[in-house]
Amino acid sequence: MMTEKKDIIEERYNKVLGRIAAAARSCGRKPESVRLVVVTKSQPTEIVQAAIDAGARILGENYPEEAVEKINTLQVQNSVEWHMIGHIQSRKAGLVIADFALLHSLDSYKLAAKLNRLAHEAGKRLRVLLEFNVGGEESKFGWPAWDEKNWHSLVPGVTELFRLENLEIKGLMVMPPIFADPELSRPFFKKARKLMVFFAENIPVIEWNELSMGTSGDFEVAVQEGATLVRVGQSIVGPRQYSNRGKP
Secondary structure, three states, rough: OOOHHHHHHHHHHHHHHHHHHHHHHHHHHHHOOOEEEOOOOOOOOOHHHHHHHHHOOOOEEHHHHHHHHHHHOOOOOOOEEEEEEOOOHHHHHHHHHHOOOOEEOOOOHHHHHHHHHHHHHHHHHHHEEEEHHHOOOOOOOOOOOOOHHHHHHHHHHHHHHOOOOOOOEEEEOOOOOOOHHHHHHHHHHHHHHHHHHHHHHHHOOOOOOOOOOOOOOOHHHHHHHOEEEEEEEEEHHHHOOOOOOOOO
């Protein structure tokens, strides 16, 4: 049964890579300019291992405790990167410092200051993406960025983040509203790309290189609108297998 699952995951993984490449070429981009984050949250370790065996080299997790358990069990730090893509409670910030190559979801100065202090104590620099709310949904985290007229008000706060020496801002992340039709996501992806250009022009001391957006239902549109990291889970590893481990 597990061999069959591994074969299915490998087939799905390669199919998603092909769709990413086609989406990139459709807008004049090189396929290698987009990296695939295989989202393995709420998946058991055997499924995560199957994704790694299929070729996954970046794994995305939402819950620090659950992720650390997988990291310690699988012992594959040298062959894969672990990315934290979910909202982080301040009390769990230390887990991010210890085990993750990139945090996609930095969404407050309070969290940034704590991560900066912990990174300094550990002698590390943590690469981060800043999360912005471009859809105006109350259920979503991130700095408010749905109204372009207010973007200039974000500049001082982001500049303060840049001064935290043990954090390395690499770009931004968005989670737009979920639609059955991926084309409905396009305006939000366009806005995210426009926001990153805005920051590049107004805070040029930061290298705005990474744009994390797009999930299983809309990643091709995200690629066409400039995503450099797409977060795809169910289209590769199947439905989430929920448990209480690692949850707040």
